[in-house]
Amino acid sequence: MKGVMQDHAAYAVMARQNRDLTLPDNGDGKTEVDIDHTTYPGARAVLVLLDHISSQQQISIFMSALGLGAAALANDSNGHFVIRHCVRNFSGEDNKCHIHEIAIQCSKVATDQNGSRLLQSCLLLYQGEYRVHLFAEIIANVLYLAEDRHCLELGIVEVTENLPRQLGGSYLPLSRKKYSSCVVERCLGKAGEEQASWIIPELLTSPNVRELSVDPFGNFVIHTALKVSQDRSEEIKGEVKDYSLIMKGFVYEGELP
Numbered sequence: 001m002k003g004v005m006q007d008h009a010a011y012a013v014m015a016r017q018n019r020d021l022t023l024p025d026n027g028d029g030k031t032e033v034d035i036d037h038t039t040y041p042g043a044r045a046v047l048v049l050l051d052h053i054s055s056q057q058q059i060s061i062f063m064s065a066l067g068l069g070a071a072a073l074a075n076d077s078n079g080h081f082v083i084r085h086c087v088r089n090f091s092g093e094d095n096k097c098h099i100h101e102i103a104i105q106c107s108k109v110a111t112d113q114n115g116s117r118l119l120q121s122c123l124l125l126y127q128g129e130y131r132v133h134l135f136a137e138i139i140a141n142v143l144y145l146a147e148d149r150h151c152l153e154l155g156i157v158e159v160t161e162n163l164p165r166q167l168g169g170s171y172l173p174l175s176r177k178k179y180s181s182c183v184v185e186r187c188l189g190k191a192g193e194e195q196a197s198w199i200i201p202e203l204l205t206s207p208n209v210r211e212l213s214v215d216p217f218g219n220f221v222i223h224t225a226l227k228v229s230q231d232r233s234e235e236i237k238g239e240v241k242d243y244s245l246i247m248k249g250f251v252y253e254g255e256l257p
Contacts, residue, residue, distance in 0.1 A: 043078040050085050059094055070098035071105035074119075075112040087121050092130040099130050103137040110138065111148040142166045147180045163187050164195040171202045172212060181217035185224045200225050 053059060063086070066073070073079030086095055099122060102109050109115035122134055138145065139162055146167060164187050167174060174180035188199055203212065203225050212218035 040078050043081050046082045047085055050082075050089070059090060063090070063094055063097065066098070068097075068101055070101040071109055071115075074102055074109050075115040077114060080114040080118055084118055084121060087118065087125060092126045092128070096130065099126070099133065103134050106134065106137040107141045107144055110141075110145050139166060143170055146174060146183045147177055164191060164199060168198055168202070171199055172206050172208060175203065175212055175218045175221040176215045178217055181221050184221050188221070188224045188228045191228065196228060200229055 050062070053062060066082075066086075069079075070083055073083050083098060086098060092099065102115075102119065102122065106119065110119050119134070119138075123131060126134075142163065143166065146163070163183070167184070167187065171184055175184050184199075187195070191199060203209070203221065206212065209222075213222050
């Protein structure tokens with residue numbers, strides 16, 4: 001079957017001639033699709049197959065045939081089209097093994113360009129237990145994900161709302177890295193009074209605030225923190241005043257370039 005399925009045009013003809021599709025048994029009671037999903041012709045052949053299956057039994061057989069490769073396919077330049085088709089056209093129940101696989105490997109999927117887009121689709125399309133499962137794994141890995149640029153592209157409201165508290169205690173090291181410093185700046189920009197009261201003091205009262213102020217990424221975070229603090233409470237303004245005195249002391253002692 002593999003030779004035919006590598007040619008999606010040939011498979012389309014075969015599919016139209018036999019709508020009551022069945023998939024081959026490998027001899028041990030399990031069904032597998034013998035196809036290279038990672039090639040363009042292979043992925044296209046699978047999409048043609050998906051367009052011609054209709055019964056619940058066929059859908060179940062196909063989903064089972066994909067096995068535990070959903071996370072790898074999600075990140076593949078061709079394979080992610082197959083998983084995306086499944087996510088968009090079949091129910092959460094049909095996709096439950098794919099969702100589970102993507103969830104447990106979300107740190108790999110969310111940090112890949114193709115994978116992060118697929119993850120977005122899952123979160124937009126599914127509700128209930130499936131969305132909760134994905135969301136819980138993202139939050140559990142948020143400290144790691146914050147260091148990757150694709151985390152910013154997820155645009156998940158719940159993640160954005162939970163970020164300030166989840167990243168607490170890690171703002172200083174995150175501020176000194178290219179992509180995670182952008183995450184810290186975004187947290188500051190969207191912070192309410194309570195959230196600002198956690199973030200700004202953590203940054204400005206750190207013993208390493210001098211190094212942060214001259215860091216190529218950290219200095220932007222400091223500038224954002226100072227800007228955000230202008231319309232905040234007197235307590236936060238007091239932290240800024242103490243920071244200013246510390247920095248003046250460094251300049252006076254000639255410790256800053």
